[in-house]
Amino acid sequence: MPKVDRRIAKSQEAIKKALIELMSEKSFDDITIQDISDRANVSRGTIYLHYVDKFDLLDKLIEEHIHQMGEICESTSEMEYKDANLPWFEYLESNYLFFSTMLASKGAPSFRRQFHEFLIEEFKDEVDTSKEENQELSEDVLLQFIVTSYVGIVEWWITNGMPYSPQAMAEQVGILLERNL
């Protein structure tokens, strides 16, 4: 990995942070490139140096988070659900503004779907209908059941201002996964 120039990293961070902040304040349609460069404290041209337009910026932002979540899944694949969930909820917490705006009604309508699809892929290998208690279930039903509930729980937790700690969430969701998979 040819480590990226620190100026690039800083500019892109500032730009992405600016977009998230602005999306939490007004509709994506109403956000202009100038708005973003002002907020990021970056020249307007700098944005075009990295992104073709604001849609591309949003795409890449989402893509990056999906990728990060993939990394987390990878690093926790060997753990118990209870433990594996902790980094997950910690990640959600430390990116609260991103997830809350993306899941908000006027956020990024496509994000919920992408999030769902991502989880389908991740849980695909986890469902085990050979286990005794799951004999009567078909794989895809169980998979949809789990993923839908997972998305729902996350969405509820985020949009309700994270009423429980990541630890508490990891533990409880861990129990529920254990029980159903």
Add this chain to the structure above:
Amino acid sequence: MPKVDRRIAKSQEAIKKALIELMSEKSFDDITIQDISDRANVSRGTIYLHYVDKFDLLDKLIEEHIHQMGEICESTSEMEYKDANLPWFEYLESNYLFFSTMLASKGAPSFRRQFHEFLIEEFKDEVDTSKEENQELSEDVLLQFIVTSYVGIVEWWITNGMPYSPQAMAEQVGILLERNL
């Protein structure tokens, strides 16, 4: 004013912030230029682009705050003491880490003296021994009295974690100044 390049402003901000943070963690002597550049996320060379060494950086940092405080004094010169004090304490609050580290025992020993000298200059024109109740006082005694107590109050407020709001402080110190000047 030939407005400064935004890259310069950002770099210098990051560098100054880094120094303040590091000084709140360890002694100035133990801080290296590399430490600062690491913390500021800036190339080591960038520091030398703006400052000759870490002493120069500290000098300029202090000088800037003294200057800012001068601006505040200027903008409030027409107000009642109570009102004039508010921007003052708000400034102290928003630069809490700077003032608390500079006033700390192992901070910048010279800062307290510079701060004192600055206030002497600012209050010089405020003392009025022609007023009836101050007839028996000589100007320099009254001046030293006021400034010493002002520095003391600020130092106490900062090093004790700002136990009162800037508003409360501005009000009370306003009363005390009114009473003595």
Add this chain to the structure above:
DNA sequence: CGTGATTTGTTTAGTAGTGAACAAATTAAT
């Protein structure tokens, strides 16, 4: 002491960010 490791301060060639200008495309208002 001395000597080995850090830290310093400078230089270098290369890269990213800068503001300004511009025409083209959108959007808003009458």
Add this chain to the structure above:
DNA sequence: ATTAATTTGTTCACTACTAAACAAATCACG
């Protein structure tokens, strides 16, 4: 529908930041 005003996307010459290399100075410690 015709302006007028904004926003877009691109180009440009210039400047600041970059990492890396270097010798000199300072530090640490056996």
